[in-house]
Amino acid sequence: MTTSAAPQFSPVIEPDAPAPPASPGASPAGFASATASATSAAPYAAPNGAAGELPLPRNLTFDPADWQILARYWYPVALSKDVTEGPLGVTLLDKPLVVYRVDGEVVVADDLCPHRGMLLSLGEDQHDGRGIKCPYHGLRFGAQGKCTSIPAHPRNKIPEKMHLRAYGAVERYGLVWTCLARRAGEEEGVAIPPVPHWEDEGFQQINCPYIDVAAFAGRQVEGFLDVAHFAFVHADSFADANNPEVPDYNPVPTPDGFHTDYWSTMANIPHGVHMDVPDDFLWLRHFHLHVPFSASLVVHFPEGARLSMLNAASPVSAKQTRLFDARCRNFDTDQPVEDVYAFNKQIFEEDRAMVEAQKPENLPLDPKLEVHIPADKSSIAYRRALRDIGLSEFFTA
Incomplete structure (x- = not known):
């Protein structure tokens, strides 16, 4: 495959994949449903039927007002x-x-x-x-x-x-x-983020073992959405260290976050695994963020192969996260699922080393607190989405 940093050619795209948008912010065909809201805050009714605040945990690590917001998802x-x-x-x-x-x-x-x-x-x-x-x-x-x-x-x-x-x-x-x-018994209208293709014919359903991360859930989710770290953090697992340049992309707002399409020459194949890929193949990664701490990713492989996954970060505390993974694929369905477990663990262990070392431990929601680059568009959109649900700007743990 090519190691060209930025595509300057007519890409090879499988017939049923959505075409690259005319402008980076345009929503491609085939993703019309992506604008539907999947997560929303549930109202709280006290035992006497009156609306009110939830009882706070004894050992609270969150700001009380932020906790009241997060507890409704x-x-x-x-x-x-x-x-x-x-x-x-x-x-x-x-x-x-x-x-x-x-x-x-x-x-x-x-x-x-x-x-x-x-x-x-x-x-x-x-x-x-x-x-x-x-x-x-x-x-x-x-x-x-x-x-x-x-x-x-x-x-x-x-x-x-x-x-x-x-x-x-x-x-x-x-x-x-x-x-x-x-x-218990109030499960009507459940707002849970979807796993694209989970029920589709020909897709194998997989749940990788959970991973514990000593960091705030928002930090982990932001890292999952980040496309500029592949060449540096994942060079030992799947990425090309000589292909660090990030092509332009634009997040599109949705009622519960945003979705975006990222087209690049960065492959998504484990090192050491062979797959026939044209040298000029352009990979599509479709991200969909659902506030507060879930995001899905669909990777488009050659010949109509798809890998779909949900990154669901469960906030144990303001400084501890349990990461759950639900994924499905329509290729290699006869291969040992343990290989998927091992590859997933390798990638997320690489990510965990970065996330656990970030300072401050909380995710700064005030845009003035950090310096941004164009590749950070998903990160900026995510932080804006968290502000929109009412979380405090500094989000101090």
Whole structure:
């Protein structure tokens, strides 16, 4: 393949790929649906039915006003395959949660027994389909976090306050999603970012293992959207170190972020893997950002091959992120999925080294705090989108 930094030729484009836009900001054919809103903030109704603020976590690392905004979105907290009848402890936005199954349905609730404050995630799998069991006094909790048994008083009525605070939970793209502003049973109108082609015929669905990053979720997402770091950070995995120049592109605003098409000669093939690619082939990467911390990417390979992925950064705290990945492809579907896991881990480990070293740890939303270059258009659009949902300009962790 060519190592030309900027295409100065008529590119080879597969027949069903959208043509390069006449102007960088134009929306190409085939992506009309990209302007649809996928994420939106959910309103919060207090237990008495009145609208109000959510109760803050005990150990808050976010600005309280920023936390109230972020808590109204849906985030993945676990891989579906990791959730069994036994308790699984996770953390979202500083709030410890317990995830488990009852009759196949997923429950997400506060990881705290109302009786004496024991972490329910420390309990053992009971293998009886009746929910989880507090390891301290044996209280049982079932569907929607309802307390079903108090062994010390089996004939007494169970107090309402003994039920867990349970949250809306849905399974999509092999992931368990929840929203701290939705109570269990309030899953209507779920606003979860899509994985393009996930349900399309001929596409193999893959969930790579999650990756923990010691950084703010916004930093990780911005790095995923960045196209200027390939030649420097990913030279050992797929990128051409001699091809650092970034062709012009323009993000197009959408109701929940933006989408953009990035055309370049930078290939997307693991080093050491052979694929027949014309020397003058022009690669299309279609990015779609969904506020606050998710972004999809569809890479157009030769001969109609597609790789589609969702980068979903789940904010454990203001300084810790759990990165979930849902992807699908219509090529190499007979190859070991472990190869995909290994390649994905290599790329994101390369990214993690950069993200964890960035200062300040928070993502500066005031455009005057850092110096920008034309290649930063996606980064600038992302920070603007976060400001638009009301996050503070300095976003100090």
